[in-house]
Amino acid sequence: MSNSKVLIIDDDAKFSEKLSAVLQDNGFDVEQSYSSEEGLIEAKMSHFQLIMVATILPALDGFFVLEKLRKQSDIPVIMLCNRDCEQLRLEGYRKGADDYLVKSFSFTEIMVRIQTLLRRTLGVPFSQSExxxxxxxxxxxxxxxxxxxxxxxxxxxxxxxxxxxxxxxxxxxxxxxxxxxxxxxxxxxxxxxxxxxxxxxxxxxxxxxxxxxxxxxxxxxxxxxxx
The missing domain is CATH 1.10.10.10 (Winged helix-like DNA-binding domain superfamily/Winged helix DNA-binding domain)
Structure with missing residues (x-):
């Protein structure tokens, strides 16, 4: 999974930069977009193994982005939200999200969950060691x-x-x-x-x-x- 390409779509520049740095430290190639329109264009232009998109974005929200992504690809998508809300989680899952994370998560947990999601979607065994x-x-x-x-x-x-x-x-x-x-x-x-x-x-x-x-x-x- 090293060098897997990840797209972060989030207008919270401070959070996006921090998350990007953590992903890069773990060997991921990261691109950042700060609006839904820019993110959708970027998603079409490049091949990503994972897209992380905020539920709240300027103009068009993250769920709109998710719906557009699902019409063109089955790429794994993780929704990022400012608060834990069952209604938002269910809406995300119904529209095709693979995972849902509140922004208060630890970066240790997000790395484990990303790695697990990519192992499953890329067909990599949970652990290659015997x-x-x-x-x-x-x-x-x-x-x-x-x-x-x-x-x-x-x-x-x-x-x-x-x-x-x-x-x-x-x-x-x-x-x-x-x-x-x-x-x-x-x-x-x-x-x-x-x-x-x-x-x-x-x-x-x-x-x-x-x-x-x-x-x-x-x-x-x-x-x-x-x-």
């Missing part, structure tokens, strides 16, 4: 084997996928909505404790083979991290 190692912990994907200090533990398929996802993105905080979609393959619901239950079981099994349970950390209000 083996992960971190702090003495070793995971083998094919055998779904987890080993630490020459001791093996048995995880369910969901537990293994959850641990693999966290270790693969170690030191990054992964949000609950992201993990629900990637690991459980369903949308997150605020009162659903399924993910917490799986994490608790994984922690217990890791402690049983001598690891510190704090390696799986809950970051209050943000998500989870392996460190």
């Amino acid at each position: 083996k992960l190692e971190c702090n003495g912990l070793m995971l083998q994907k094919r055998e779904q084997l987890v080993c630490y200090d020459n001791k093996n533990i048995i995880l369910t398929p969901i537990e293994f996928r959850l641990l693999w996802t966290l270790v693969d993105s170690r030191k990054q905080v992964l949000s609950k909505p992201y993990l629900y979609q990637i690991v459980l393959d369903r949308p997150f619901k605020p009162f659903d404790r399924t993910l917490d239950m799986h994490l608790s079981r994984i922690r217990k099994k890791l402690v049983e083979i001598g690891m510190n349970g704090d390696c799986l950390r809950t970051i209050h209000g943000k998500g989870y991290r392996f460190s």
Whole structure:
């Protein structure tokens, strides 16, 4: 996914510049447009792997841009909004958006979500590695084997996928909505404790083979991290 080309359509120049810098630091080729008309022209002129468009734009809003894009392409589109609103999210999804992000998101999360979206749309496997190692912990994907200090533990398929996802993105905080979609393959619901239950079981099994349970950390209000 390195050198994938991204178009940001947003009249908030300060935000757009900051997001562009983060994407460029992660190897993306970024173009910026500050109006809906300019963005649509740019989208037709160049080949992009991803377009990020603000819901609020001068003259024609982001949903108009989304509708126009969908008439000419199935390119992945992420909508950017100033506030979290179910009505806006649903409108975006109905009109063909692939994801929806409030501008208060962490740039760590946006990078993970962009990478996941591009892996899916470009046909790149979630992780090309068959083996992960971190702090003495070793995971083998094919055998779904987890080993630490020459001791093996048995995880369910969901537990293994959850641990693999966290270790693969170690030191990054992964949000609950992201993990629900990637690991459980369903949308997150605020009162659903399924993910917490799986994490608790994984922690217990890791402690049983001598690891510190704090390696799986809950970051209050943000998500989870392996460190």
